[in-house]
Amino acid sequence: MSERDAERSVSQTVRAQLALRDMILSGRLRPGERISELQAVDITGVSRTPVRLALVRLEDEGLLQAIPSGGFMVKAFTERDILDSIELRGTLEGLAARFAAERGVNARSLEPLKECLGDIDQLVRQDPISVEAFSAYVTMNARFHALLNELSASAPLIREIDRVSALPFASPSAFVMAQSALPEAHQILLIGQDHHRIVVDAIENREGARAEAVMREHSRLAARNLRLAIRNRTHLELMPALALLKSSAE
Amino acid sequence: MSERDAERSVSQTVRAQLALRDMILSGRLRPGERISELQAVDITGVSRTPVRLALVRLEDEGLLQAIPSGGFMVKAFTERDILDSIELRGTLEGLAARFAAERGVNARSLEPLKECLGDIDQLVRQDPISVEAFSAYVTMNARFHALLNELSASAPLIREIDRVSALPFASPSAFVMAQSALPEAHQILLIGQDHHRIVVDAIENREGARAEAVMREHSRLAARNLRLAIRNRTHLELMPALALLKSSAE
DNA sequence: TGGGTGCAAGATGTATACAGTAGACGCGAT
DNA sequence: ATCGCGTCTACTGTATACATCTTGCACCCA
Structure with a gap:
């Protein structure tokens, strides 16, 4: 299976999740920084719906933290x-x-x-x-x-x-x-x-x-x-x- | 605050999550049973988008299990x-x-x-x-x-x-x-x-x-x-x- | 009669339009 | 100059339309 096929076979949600996780772990998104959904759309190239799901999944994965008024920020650890x-x-x-x-x-x-x-x-x-x-x-x-x-x-x-x-x-x-x-x-x-x-x-x-x-x-x-x-x-x-x-x- | 106000103040996502959790814990949805999104829409009265988020949250809460081909079923425990x-x-x-x-x-x-x-x-x-x-x-x-x-x-x-x-x-x-x-x-x-x-x-x-x-x-x-x-x-x-x-x- | 294939129905995955709200900025009044 | 209010912008929350895929059933062929 070619790489392109593999890319197509996974859902947009998973793709967004991987891309965002990579951005976070590589430090390109700094701890405490807010991630807006539109920004995430720009990063990942998929629409808001799967981006939203990816953000929720990253939240319970522990990499993101929900902001009470809505949205997410990169979690910081001591x-x-x-x-x-x-x-x-x-x-x-x-x-x-x-x-x-x-x-x-x-x-x-x-x-x-x-x-x-x-x-x-x-x-x-x-x-x-x-x-x-x-x-x-x-x-x-x-x-x-x-x-x-x-x-x-x-x-x-x-x-x-x-x-x-x-x-x-x-x-x-x-x-x-x-x-x-x-x-x-x-x-x-x-x-x-x-x-x-x-x-x-x-x-x-x-x-x-x-x-x-x-x-x-x-x-x-x-x-x-x-x-x-x-x-x-x-x-x-x-x-x-x-x-x-x-x-x-x- | 009246009960009606309280109902309005929480998001549709949370309301759907509560309603579905209640259905599961009360046994009205049996273990192993598949929950379709449209069925969940009927139960909760909110649209598919918040229902979907509620289902994802209930999954990592441990009450639901993702079906490989898509969708969710009620988890069964021994x-x-x-x-x-x-x-x-x-x-x-x-x-x-x-x-x-x-x-x-x-x-x-x-x-x-x-x-x-x-x-x-x-x-x-x-x-x-x-x-x-x-x-x-x-x-x-x-x-x-x-x-x-x-x-x-x-x-x-x-x-x-x-x-x-x-x-x-x-x-x-x-x-x-x-x-x-x-x-x-x-x-x-x-x-x-x-x-x-x-x-x-x-x-x-x-x-x-x-x-x-x-x-x-x-x-x-x-x-x-x-x-x-x-x-x-x-x-x-x-x-x-x-x-x-x-x-x-x- | 059993198995396979094809079609149809209904499900999920995705995109986008719209509404409501929180937060920021600026302007005016004290 | 500072505080407060109002407006405006941009974001999230929600609904829905569309595309794709899975699955189940029926029909046909062996």
Whole structure:
């Protein structure tokens, strides 16, 4: 399918949503700035109706904030908001891991997870790790987390995790690329992979508390990465989500 | 302000949303049933544009489910979904309590919470408890939980708690009224109030783990109520949310 | 009789016209 | 000079007309 066909196949609403999200995350629309519907029409090239739907969707995605008198503005986040969102994700993923462990999962469901574990092993075995490997890690890591969440077999929980992870700075892989520029990079990746291994082991042995605790701690690696990267001012361009930071030290 | 004025002052979108939500929760629209936009126009009396927005909002509220080929259907929930949602709320409220405890709150912020505690005390002191007192309890309980969540001072967390609690069967007071018909009613209320007291104490003493644990356990009272009420088949009409139950034993 | 194809009806997706309202700017009066 | 009022502009909220797509039913052919 050609790119043009693909563009035609998605609805105007989705197209508008993607375009606006891109504008926001790239920082071309600054936090606090009001987005008028007509302005959004100019940006996206679609009419007001789908633009309106896209704005509503971006609002509950958390990127926009409704103005009481009508309309929307770009939401601003504090560093605390970001750290809290990461802790929030960790808590939810911890709950998912606990559910999986306590309720038990059959051996076959664990197979793809272990396979994924092996794939990541191969990546982190390199020293130093290439940028391509980092990029591959982001993909595999996302897959691992998705598989893990599914093991909870809890639709309401998965829904909330997906929602929280949709925030650009709260996803499991948000700051992995930024981390690639840090001297501690390799070590952090090895620790993260150890967490992965432990949580699978805990689930297999039906150790709910252990599974929960390690997933919580796992999310704090992302918090650590964020703090390191901000303090070192290294490669802030690898973390586009930071465009949403209020009073940013950018 | 007259009722008619009030009706005029809210937008058509909100009015449509309220009308449709009412139809869903009252069971007049059955789980799995498709809601066409034109049908919704007939029900609400507003045009398709605001109806569409209302449907989108109800979707991310969790009451509707998008159909891949377009349109929406009423979402169906299993008993497990409901129990998981309650556990989910408890986990989030636990996190809020832990944040409050670990980060510390000044004495003045605790005052309204303690006041609320006292008000609930007066209610549960009655024996037996009148239906009016149960109704008042629902209000005070909601206030207590709201104040507690605010103590976390975490906007992202409060946002998620509000979202989860918006599900009609996951809110802190969802099954309190049903409980009013149970013989264990008074005892359960006293235990719940004890939890309230403990979490305030834990926050005051900066005992994060204790605050978190008690709020988790607190939510399980709701789960217990639900199970009791369903098994006893008592006053299912007091739990309109159960209209959403899949293959319900209604 | 069963399966496939085509048509029709009704649904959603989209665009646009119109109405109502909030906010800003300027002008006048005190 | 400052405060208040009025007007004007531009935005959002709403309704509706049009286009496209899905789906269900009927008919025809094998």
